[in-house]
Amino acid sequence: MKKTLALMLALAMVFALAACGGNSAPAASEAPAEEAPAADAPAAEAPAAGEASGTFKIGGIGPMTGDAAQYGIAAMGGAQIAVDEINALGGPVQFEFQAEDDQAVADNAVNAYNTLKDWGMQIMVGAVTTGSCVAVASEAYTDRIFSLTPSASSTDVTAGKDNMFQMCFTDPNQGKAGAEYITSNFPEAKIAVIYRSDDAYSVGIRDAFADQVKDSIVYEGTFTVDTQTDFSVQVAAAQAAGADVVYLPIYYQPATVILTQAKSIGYAPTFVGVDGMDGILDQEGFDASLAEGVLVMSPFSASSTDDLTVSFVNKFQEAHGQLPNQFAADGYDCVYAIYNAIQAAGVTADMSNAEICDALVAAFTADDFSYSGLTGEGMTWSTVGEVTKLPMAFVITDGVYVKP
Amino acid sequence: MVFFSYLFSGISLGSVYAIIALGYTMVYGIAKMLNFAHGDIIMVGGYICYCSMSYLGLPVLLSVLLSMAVCTVLGVVIEGLAYKPLRQASSLAVLITAIGVSYFLQNAAQLIWGVTPKIFTSVASFPMPGDLNSLGLSSEAVVTIASCLIIMVALTLFVNKTKMGKAMRACSEDKGAAQLMGINVNKTISLTFAIGSALAAVAGVLLCSNYNTLIPTTGSMPGIKAFTAAVFGGIGSIPGAFLGGLLLGIIESMAKAYISTQLANAIVFAVLIVVLLVKPTGLLGKAVPEKV
Numbered sequence: 001m002k003k004t005l006a007l008m009l010a011l012a013m014v015f016a017l018a019a020c021g022g023n024s025a026p027a028a029s030e031a032p033a034e035e036a037p038a039a040d041a042p043a044a045e046a047p048a049a050g051e052a053s054g055t056f057k058i059g060g061i062g063p064m065t066g067d068a069a070q071y072g073i074a075a076m077g078g079a080q081i082a083v084d085e086i087n088a089l090g091g092p093v094q095f096e097f098q099a100e101d102d103q104a105v106a107d108n109a110v111n112a113y114n115t116l117k118d119w120g121m122q123i124m125v126g127a128v129t130t131g132s133c134v135a136v137a138s139e140a141y142t143d144r145i146f147s148l149t150p151s152a153s154s155t156d157v158t159a160g161k162d163n164m165f166q167m168c169f170t171d172p173n174q175g176k177a178g179a180e181y182i183t184s185n186f187p188e189a190k191i192a193v194i195y196r197s198d199d200a201y202s203v204g205i206r207d208a209f210a211d212q213v214k215d216s217i218v219y220e221g222t223f224t225v226d227t228q229t230d231f232s233v234q235v236a237a238a239q240a241a242g243a244d245v246v247y248l249p250i251y252y253q254p255a256t257v258i259l260t261q262a263k264s265i266g267y268a269p270t271f272v273g274v275d276g277m278d279g280i281l282d283q284e285g286f287d288a289s290l291a292e293g294v295l296v297m298s299p300f301s302a303s304s305t306d307d308l309t310v311s312f313v314n315k316f317q318e319a320h321g322q323l324p325n326q327f328a329a330d331g332y333d334c335v336y337a338i339y340n341a342i343q344a345a346g347v348t349a350d351m352s353n354a355e356i357c358d359a360l361v362a363a364f365t366a367d368d369f370s371y372s373g374l375t376g377e378g379m380t381w382s383t384v385g386e387v388t389k390l391p392m393a394f395v396i397t398d399g400v401y402v403k404p
Numbered sequence: 405m406v407f408f409s410y411l412f413s414g415i416s417l418g419s420v421y422a423i424i425a426l427g428y429t430m431v432y433g434i435a436k437m438l439n440f441a442h443g444d445i446i447m448v449g450g451y452i453c454y455c456s457m458s459y460l461g462l463p464v465l466l467s468v469l470l471s472m473a474v475c476t477v478l479g480v481v482i483e484g485l486a487y488k489p490l491r492q493a494s495s496l497a498v499l500i501t502a503i504g505v506s507y508f509l510q511n512a513a514q515l516i517w518g519v520t521p522k523i524f525t526s527v528a529s530f531p532m533p534g535d536l537n538s539l540g541l542s543s544e545a546v547v548t549i550a551s552c553l554i555i556m557v558a559l560t561l562f563v564n565k566t567k568m569g570k571a572m573r574a575c576s577e578d579k580g581a582a583q584l585m586g587i588n589v590n591k592t593i594s595l596t597f598a599i600g601s602a603l604a605a606v607a608g609v610l611l612c613s614n615y616n617t618l619i620p621t622t623g624s625m626p627g628i629k630a631f632t633a634a635v636f637g638g639i640g641s642i643p644g645a646f647l648g649g650l651l652l653g654i655i656e657s658m659a660k661a662y663i664s665t666q667l668a669n670a671i672v673f674a675v676l677i678v679v680l681l682v683k684p685t686g687l688l689g690k691a692v693p694e695k696v
C-alpha cells in the first residue's frame with residue numbers, strides 16, 4: 001500500500017512536471033499555409049543585375065495551439081496578410097509563406113524549423129516566443145538562414161548571432177522604457193512589481209525595470225506557471241505595502257486574475273502592463289471595466305486612425321474575426337521589413353541561403369536603411385539585431401486603447 | 405490584519421483544493437485508482453456551465469445542474485471505455501490510461517472551445533459585509549467552503565448509511581469477496597465515477613468562480629494540487645480530503661506571504677514529504693481505517 005502510494009506520488013510529480021512545461025497539447029493543427037500562385041514558376045523571368053526578384057520561401061514559427069496560441073495565430077496571421085498584399089502587387093518579388101506550430105515549446109520549435117527547412121525555407125519569420133526563438137536562432141545561425149522575429153524579445157535571442165533580428169523591443173529596453181515612463185508620470189509613486197520568476201521574458205523586463213527604480217519599489221511578488229491561478233497573497237501584500245503603481249511585466253492571462261482579485265479586495269492602484277498585456281481585451285467574456293485605467297506600453301494600437309492601421313485592422317478582422325493585437329502588427333511589419341531589405345540589397349531567390357542571409361544582414365544594418373510600419377516610424381536595427389523605435393503608452397478607457 | 409487577509413486567501417485557495425480532493429479520494433477509495441482525468445473533468449464542467457450561461461442564457465442553478473449532468477455522463481463513459489477494460493490489469497496500466505484520458509480531454513477542449521481564455525462570470529457572487537471583503541474573504545470562498553462541507557457530510561452519510569454505500573465499502577475492501585456476496589462490482593464502480601464526476605462539475609464551477617479565467621488546461625494544476633491534498637489528508641478518507649485541502653491552501657498562502665513567493669510550491673511539497681514520513685497514511689488515514 002505504502003509502496004503503491006509512493007509510486008503513484010512519484011508519478012504524480014512526473015505528471016506535474018510534464019504539466020509545468022506549459023504544453024499539454026500535442027494536437028496537430030494545420031498551419032494556415034497558402035500556396036502562392038507563382039510557386040512553381042521559374043525563380044526569375046528576366047533578372048536584371050542587382051535587381052531583386054523571384055519567389056522567396058518564408059517560413060514562420062509560432063504557437064498555433066497551446067497556452068500561447070493567441071500570439072502565434074496573431075503574428076502568423078499578420079505575416080500572411082503582408083505576404084498576400086505583396087503578392088497582389090505583382091512585382092518581381094513574390095513570397096511563399098508557410099507557418100508551423102511550435103506550441104511555444106523549444107523542442108517543438110526545432111522540429112517546426114526542420115520541417116520548414118525541408119520545405120525549402122530561405123528566410124524565417126519567427127519564432128514568436130522567446131524560449132522557442134532562442135532554440136531555433138542557433139539552428140538558423142548554423143544554417144545561415146536570415147531570421148527576423150516578430151516578438152521574441154529576450155537579448156538571448158540575438159546574442160552572438162549576426163543573422164537574427166528583432167521587430168519588438170528587447171526585454172531590458174522595455175523595462176527601461178517602463179521605468180522612465182513611470183518616473184516621469186508618477187514621480188512620487190511607490191511601486192509594486194509582480195512578475196513570473198520562471199519566464200525569461202518576465203524576468204528580463206523586471207531586472208532592467210528594477211535597476212532603474214530600485215528605491216521606489218516597495219514590494220516584489222513572484223509566481224510561476226504552476227501558481228498563476230491565485231494572486232490573492234501578492235495583491236494583498238502589495239496593498240499592505242502601500243503601493244500605488246503596480247508594474248506587471250507579464251502576459252495578459254495572469255494579469256486578468258490579478259486585476260480581478262485586486263478589485264475583489266477593493267485595491268485600485270494604477271496597473272502598468274507591458275506588451276504581453278496586449279490581448280487582454282480580446283478574451284471572450286472579459287469585463288472591460290476591470291482593465292479600466294490600465295496603462296499598456298505597447299507599440300501598436302488597433303484603434304489608431306492612420307490609413308495603414310485601418311486597412312490592416314480591416315483585413316485582419318475579415319480573416320480572423322477579431323481585432324489584431326500587437327503581435328499581428330509585428331508579424332506584418334516583419335514581412336514588409338524583409339521585403340524592403342530584399343529590394344534594397346537586390347537579392348534574387350535563386351541565390352543560396354547564405355548569400356541571401358549575408359545580403360539581408362548587410363541591408364538591415366546599413367546606415368540608410370529604416371522601416372516605417374504599423375509598430376513604429378523610422379525603425380533602425382543595430383548590428384546586434386536590436387530594433388530602435390519609440391515606445392507608446394496607452395490607457396485602456398471604455399475597453400479601447402487611448403493615448404493619454 | 406494583513407495576517408488575516410493571508411489566512412483568508414489561504415482558506416479560499418484551500419477550499420477549492422478540498423472540493424476537488426473529495427472527488428479524487430472518493431474514486432481512489434472505491435476503485436483503488438487515481439483518476440488523473442479528474443482535473444480535466446473539472447475543466448469540462450467549467451466550460452459546460454460557461455456555455456450554458458453565456459450562449460444558452462440559462463439561469464445559474466440550471467447551468468450548474470446541466471454541467472453536473474454532462475460531467476456525470478462523461479465520467480461514466482470514460483470509466484466504461486477507458487478503465488473498465490483494464491479492471492484486471494496492473495494499477496500502473498490504469499494510471500497511464502488516466503493520464504492519456506487527461507490529455508485527450510484537454511486537447512478535445514482545445515478543439516471545441518479554442519485556446520483563447522474565456523472569462524467566467526462568478527456564480528457565487530454576492531456582497532459580503534465590508535470588513536470581511538477588505539480582508540480578502542470573498543463570497544466565492546464562503547460558498548466553496550459551505551458546498552465543501554455539505555458535500556463532505558452528504559458523502560459520508562451516503563457511504564455509511566445507504567445500501568449502495570455499503571456496496572461501495574465492500575468493493576473498497578475486497579472486490580472479489582464483494583462479487584461473491586452478490587454485489588455488482590462494475591455497477592458500483594460506475595456509480596462511484598458518476599458521483600465523482602458530478603462533484604467535479606461543482607468543483608469546476610466553483611474553481612472558475614474563484615479565478616475567473618477558463619482555458620483547456622484550467623483543471624490540470626489544481627487537479628495535481630488537490631491530489632496532493634488528498635494524499636496529505638489521507639487518501640481514501642473523506643474528511644481527510646477536506647482537511648488536507650484546507651491545510652495545503654493555508655500553508656501555500658503563508659509560505660508565499662512570509663517566506664518566499666518563489667519557494668511556495670517547494671515548501672508545500674516539503675511539508676507533504678515530512679507528513680508522509682511521520683504518518684505514511686496521511687493525516688487522517690489512520691483515524692478512518694476503512695477506505696471510504
